[in-house]
Amino acid sequence: MDGIEDPMIRLSGVSKTYADGTTAVHELDLEVRRGEMVTLVGPSGCGKSTTLKMINRLIEPTTGSIFIDGADVTDADPVKLRRGIGYVIQQVGLFPHQKILTNVMTVPLLYGESKSVARRRALELMELVGLEPDQHADRYPHQLSGGQRQRVGVARALAANPPVLLMDEPFGAVDPVVRGRLQEEFRRLQRDLGKTVVLVTHDIDEAVRMGDRVAVFAEGGRLAQYDVPAVVLGSPADDFVASFVGAARGLRRLAVTPIDPAHLEPLDGVRAGELGAAIDVGATLEDALALMMREDKPMVGVRRGAQFVGVLTPNGIHKALRASVNDA
Structure with a gap:
């Protein structure tokens, strides 16, 4: 991997080994540029979600250091750290008994914003992610479709205006047609806002379509290749990557070129x-x-x-x- 000057996220020698001896992530060096979207992809159990959760310290690394905007966060207050990082998961995690507007207002209120400021911010974000406030603000999560709930999750993650956004299989629970539309809309949104995004997926098509660069993880938490989509598809680093990206990688290159x-x-x-x-x-x-x-x-x-x-x-x-x- 080429050196990057002043990355937004840097993992240096990061490993995660559990008490039973299982290694989830092995000596990972990874850098993410400011305003870049990086996708982490690989088979189940390869350490990609563990890596994501170590960045905001939902999981503590066994060894190594993690830097965000130049600061070592390994010893930082994890609660304070997470408040400055947006986090979106597949299950969305909305509060079921709160209206959509209240769900989105949660983060600004936690930061001590007044209700009027939090409400204004929430309404702006709902419009930003394509949810008309007049139609959706007073609804409850169970009254929305899966794609709409995912939009609410993105809006809530953006509510504190974080420089970094972590996403774990964010579009995996919606049907393929809605998923494709959400991918396109989020990619446009990310470019417009200039957020630094790390996105976990098991889908190589999603990885190469969404990522400025793609990190392919192998079993045992090994980083097998980290490069732009065209190179991952056109010049796999080893037999594992070639097998994982599949025989149709030539066709996939059409979509990213x-x-x-x-x-x-x-x-x-x-x-x-x-x-x-x-x-x-x-x-x-x-x-x-x-x-x-x-x-x-x-x-x-x-x-x-x-x-x-x-x-x-x-x-x-x-x-x-x-x-x-x-x-x-």
């Missing part, structure tokens, strides 16, 4: 009828290939706003996939 104008061909000589629909330059290769197949065309036009910038062909897709690994 953006269209690059350098791989486009000029519009010169291309007849308008050959193009079909066009796609924005910010889309992924997966989006472009899907459009080609849907339109049954040998190429797709690429535009930046209203201006066409070139044509993407299957050969261009191949070049982009190769470059995504070589340039990372």
Whole structure:
């Protein structure tokens, strides 16, 4: 792993060994940049959730040091530490007998904010995560769908405006369609807010779609690979990683590789009828290939706003996939 200057989170030589001799995490060195989303992925029992819980000291490390924003938190007051870190779990953990607005207000009130300030903050956050306050503020958790409850959990975690957000299988309890929409919306939200996020998942597709970098854990709590999604998929570090990311890793790379104008061909000589629909330059290769197949065309036009910038062909897709690994 390359050195990172002034990371937001740094784990140095962190291990967790239980009394029966079981090693959950083995001598982990891991750094997370400010404003970065890192996903931890691996099979059950590989130590990814244990790692997450050691960051906010829900689980105490056996050895090693953990730094957040340059400060060693290993000996810090764990309650005070957790109040400065957002935490979202799969089960959400909402208070069932409190209304949604009250659930979101909980954290600001714990910080000593007045009820009026906490209420205003909660209403703002509900809108931010896509829950209309007029419709949802006075409802109870059991009256919401799984996806809506997960949004409330995210809003509550953001209520104290923490610089760091930890998420443990946050979208695992919702159906695939809602899950995909929540992933996209949270990724956009994270970029807009600039939060540093560590997200645990067992799903390699979620890991590579959500993460700026992906940490692949192997059994015994060993960090097998830590890199950008394109490299994890295109150049697995060992046989375990290759097996875990699967034989379809080439297709997965399409979803994490953006269209690059350098791989486009000029519009010169291309007849308008050959193009079909066009796609924005910010889309992924997966989006472009899907459009080609849907339109049954040998190429797709690429535009930046209203201006066409070139044509993407299957050969261009191949070049982009190769470059995504070589340039990372």
